[in-house]
Amino acid sequence: MLSFEDRDDILLARLETLRLDAALVPEFRTTMTDKIAAGRRRIILDLSEVNFVDSSGLGAIVLCLKQVGRNGAFVVAGAQGAVARLFKLTRLDKVIRLYPNVAAAAEHLAA
Incomplete structure (x- = not known):
């Protein structure tokens, strides 16, 4: 479901599924929490x-x-269609930076 790629001090977490719903959330949450607890903050x-x-x-x-905290960066890349609309509808696009693709997100975090 999740694959990871190290890009210097940035961790790229790629969700390789069509849905992130209640059936997959426990695995997603555990895996991401483990990465963050291991010191991944970007x-x-x-x-x-x-x-x-x-x-x-x-x-x-x-x-x-929240787990990444103020001393890190957690951004979303590639959200489109209904997923992008959900971030806007819930106003999370004001809290979590959204980028059109991974390259744009990586460029921002590298700056």
Whole structure:
């Protein structure tokens, strides 16, 4: 479901599923929490393959943001369609930086 790629001090977490819902959230939350607890504080979450996120999925994404904290960066790349609309509808686009793709997110975090 999740694959990871190290890019210097940035961790790219790619969600390789169409949905982030209640069925997948426990695994997502555990895996991401473990990465953050291991010291990963600059994370790009790639949602380019995801076309649906439910409230539990959104909650898990917010949890990641909180765990990374002020001394890190947690951004989302590739959110489109219904997923991008959900971030706007819930106003999370004001809290979590959204980028059109991984390259744009990586460029921002590298600056």
